[in-house]
Amino acid sequence: MTFSPQLEERFAKMLTRYPEGRTRSAVVPMLMYAQDEVGAVTKELVEEVARRCKVTPLQVDEVVGYYSMLHRKPQGKFHVQVCTNISCLLVGGEELYEHAKKKLGIGHKQTSADGQFSLEEVECMGACSWAPAVEINYDFHHFVTPEKLDQLIDGLRKAQ
């Protein structure tokens, strides 16, 4: 498997960061960045990361099952993550999540039929003082109201 030149450069550097013989340390970050490019952690990707980090595929596989941001199936092009943890809960996070479900017509960890959007109810993502918060892919949105969420989603749809 080969990745884009930018990612290949990142991985080459990544493997030199850790003490000698400790390339296993690159497993989690490598999976995170590769997943963004490949779309999901496929069996092929697990084997590739294992080869590059000099570990067994099983050692990579057990990691994939542990971390909530690693996923084996592709998510939507826009992954909408709505926080409902305590700080968000107090200012309408759950209602916002219910609204997002209706707006997108999908539920927790589901992807829309056209593959454009996926939705996830997430745990605290560190935006408590600017709640309720939504993260779309890696972009944070603060003080999100149902109206603001509609605008965000409509904007992304239009940009297609």
Next chain:
Amino acid sequence: MAKQLYNQPSPLETRVVSKRFALEGSETLDVYLANDGYKAFRKAREMTPEAIIEEVKTSGLRGRGGAGFPTGLKWSFVPRTSPKPRVIVINADESEPGTCKDRLLMEYDPHQMIEGILIAGLAVDAHVGYVYIRGEYRYLIDAMDRAIDEAYAKGYLGKNVAGTGFQFDLYTHSGAGAYECGEETALLDSLEGKRGVPRMKPPFPAVAGAWAMPTLLNNVETFSAIPPIIRDGGAAFAALGTPKNGGTRLVCISGHVNKPGVYELPLGFPMMKAINEVAGGIPGGKKLKAVVPGGSSCPILRAEECDIPMDYDTLAKVGSMLGSGGMVVLDETTDMVRFALRIMKFYAHESCGWCIPCREGTTWLKKILQRFYEGQGRREDISLLGELSKNMLGRTFCALGDAAALPTISIVEKFTEDFEVYLARQEVLV
């Protein structure tokens, strides 16, 4: 036009670690150097390691991640003469519900943290560091990478830091979504490319941490407080706070307040003043019901318990903790059953499953609270929640079990009336 910050600063703040936040270009090395940057490192370079650690001890600085362990003491545990190389790990896995301060330190003033790391490197004779940043903070990994690249390019990292002959390499490392990895030993396992589960202690990370090397591990804010401490002296920092509770800290105020935000307040600042004056009070003139003083793991305080100064020792005295600085304010309309359920859903989701009391305890507590919330509660559930929680205390490798049990015990005991309301409602329906 002035720089757009996440929230307006308050005139009641004492801005030490956040003093550069509002400056245009505060994330760049040039602005950092023009505003006291690297004065502390140059001073530390002339000091003995013992003197650096002594200065940190004098400052009264305690870990800003949650446990509040005295930082200087932690540094003194790292065997600087060990034949194994020392490693510095920066915990930027900020995930404690209610906490959103490390984001700002990395976004607005990454070079302050880097300087703090370098000073720690001098103190324990370490030459490499890893900033472990939670996966959700990708934009901050990019921001830290930019700051690190700039520091290398201008000679503030690498073979000859600031022309002093000191060598130090610093790298970022991405997490992938796991609250448990904020626990220091789980973080180390994650850094080694494994599932993030806690390790048996001892040995402590100071002796055998990352790759079994002596490891100094602190929170982002802890490292960020080091340059001002060394520059102006530990005593000056200590004087900002109260005895044994040195300095200032970033308090993240969220929930039912008019002006939620991250504010830098001295230790010992009155909690009610923080709510009513710094954060602008409760919207709609509603009354205060409760406060989570330092992140969701901390036992909750009833309104009448909140007339206290915010320092580690006072919070311990009232049976809670200052934790990670995540202060969540709840008004009188808050349903504590729903609140307790949301907390427990979180811990049940995040329990790594390594220790059975935590894995099973959080799951059962969640089920009982869910049942209660859905109107199927039983009177005996109230005592069962307390009993189950107490059985988890101290019976797990790491603090996640306690973190789930402690708020539950406090909510059940202090807000039994909220549970009674549910039972009464059910009786009416019957």
